[in-house]
Amino acid sequence: MFTTRRGLLIGAAALAAAGCTETSAKIIESDDDLTAALRRARTLAQAADSLGYPDIAEDHLTHAATLERLLLPSTVGEESGAEQSIADAAALAEAEAEASGEARESCLTTTGDYAVLFGEIAASRAAHAAVIA
Amino acid sequence: MTVVDTGLAGEYAAIYAYGAVAVHLSGAPRDLAEALEAEHRERRDALLDFYDEHGLEAVHAEAAYDIEPIGDAATAQALLLDVEERLTTTWRAGVASEDPAEREICLNMFMASATALARWRVVLGEPTAVPWPGRPSE
Numbered sequence: 001m002f003t004t005r006r007g008l009l010i011g012a013a014a015l016a017a018a019g020c021t022e023t024s025a026k027i028i029e030s031d032d033d034l035t036a037a038l039r040r041a042r043t044l045a046q047a048a049d050s051l052g053y054p055d056i057a058e059d060h061l062t063h064a065a066t067l068e069r070l071l072l073p074s075t076v077g078e079e080s081g082a083e084q085s086i087a088d089a090a091a092l093a094e095a096e097a098e099a100s101g102e103a104r105e106s107c108l109t110t111t112g113d114y115a116v117l118f119g120e121i122a123a124s125r126a127a128h129a130a131v132i133a
Numbered sequence: 134m135t136v137v138d139t140g141l142a143g144e145y146a147a148i149y150a151y152g153a154v155a156v157h158l159s160g161a162p163r164d165l166a167e168a169l170e171a172e173h174r175e176r177r178d179a180l181l182d183f184y185d186e187h188g189l190e191a192v193h194a195e196a197a198y199d200i201e202p203i204g205d206a207a208t209a210q211a212l213l214l215d216v217e218e219r220l221t222t223t224w225r226a227g228v229a230s231e232d233p234a235e236r237e238i239c240l241n242m243f244m245a246s247a248t249a250l251a252r253w254r255v256v257l258g259e260p261t262a263v264p265w266p267g268r269p270s271e
Contacts, residue, residue: 055262062264100244107240112231119228119240123221123266126244127251131261 031071033106034114037121038067038076040099044125047086047095056128063121070117093132100125136227137180137235138192140242143220144177145194150216153200157209161256166213169249176242183238214253218267221246225267243267 045060068076086095103122107115151170158166184191203209224246227239247266254261 055260059262059264104240104244107228108233108237112229115230115236116225116228119225119243120265120268122240123225123244123247124264127247127261127263127266130248131251131255 031074033110033118034067034071035076037103037106037118038064038071039079040102041067041121042078043086044092044095044099044128047092048128051086051089051092053092053128053132056132059124059128063124066117070114089132093129096125096129096132100129134192135235136223136230137183137238140220140223140227140239141177141180142192142194143223144173144180144242146198147173147216147220148177149194149198150200150212154203154209154212157203157206159206162206162210165252165256166209169213169217169252172245172249176245180238180242183234187234210253210257214250214257217246217250217253221250221267222269223267 041060041064045057045064048060049057086092100122103118103125107118107122110118148170151166151173155163155166155170181191200212203212221243224239224243228236228243230236230239250266251261251263
C-alpha cells in the first residue's frame with residue numbers, strides 16, 4: 001500500500017517488474033493485430049514527420065521496428081499514400097486518437113503476452129493525441 | 134493485494150500529493166495541477182465503481198502521506214512529475230492481467246496516466262515523446 005512516497009516507489013517498481021514485456025514470437029493469434037498496428041505506425045510516422053513532429057515520428061518508428069521483429073519471419077510490405085489524408089495537426093491528433101483506440105482494442109482481445117505491448121502503443125498514441133491537440 | 138488495489142492506493146497518494154503541493158505552483162503548472170487533481174479524483178471514483186460492480190472491497194486511503202518538504206515550484210513540479218511517472222508504471226503492470234475486467238480498468242488508467250505525464254512534460258518544456266510509457270528503465 002502506498003503509505004509513503006517510498007512505498008509508492010517500491011510498489012510501482014514491483015508491479016513494473018511483474019509486467020515486463022519480454023514478448024514471445026510463439027504467439028500467433030495476434031498476427032493480424034500486429035500487422036494492423038505496424039501499418040498504422042508506419043503511416044503515423046510518415047505523417048508526423050511531414051508535419052514537423054520528429055519526436056513523435058520516432059516513437060512510431062520504434063513501435064514499427066518492434067512489431068516487425070515480432071512478425072518475423074513474416075514481413076509486411078510498405079504502403080504509401082495513407083499518410084496523405086493527414087494534412088494538418090488536427091488531422092494528426094485525430095489519427096493518433098483513432099490509432100490509440102485500435103491498439104486499445106487489440107490489448108483487450110489479445111493473449112497476455114502481447115497485452116502490455118498493445119497497451120503501451122495505445123497509451124503512447126493517446127499521449128501524442130493529447131499533446132498535438 | 135491486487136494490481137488494482139495498488140493502483141487505487143497510488144491514486145489516493147496522487148490526490149494527496151496534488152492537494153499538498155499545488156499551492157506552490159502558479160500559471161500553467163498550477164492550472165495543470167488543478168486539472169489533474171480533479172482527474173485523479175475522477176479516476177479514484179471510477180475505480181471505486183469498479184469495486185462495487187465486482188463485489189470487491191476497496192482499499193482505503195491513508196489519513197496522510199509522507200512527502201518531502203516542498204519549498205518552491207521546481208520541487209513541487211518534480212514531485213508531481215515523479216508521482217505521475219510511478220503511477221504510469223503501476224498501471225502499465227496491471228495491463229498484463231489475464232482477468233479481462235481487471236485488464237480493461239488498468240488499461241484505461243494506464244492510458245489516462247500516460248496522457249497526464251505527457252501533459253506535464255509539455256508544461257515543463259520537456260520532450261513528450263515516449264514510445265513505451267511506464268516501462269521501467271533498463
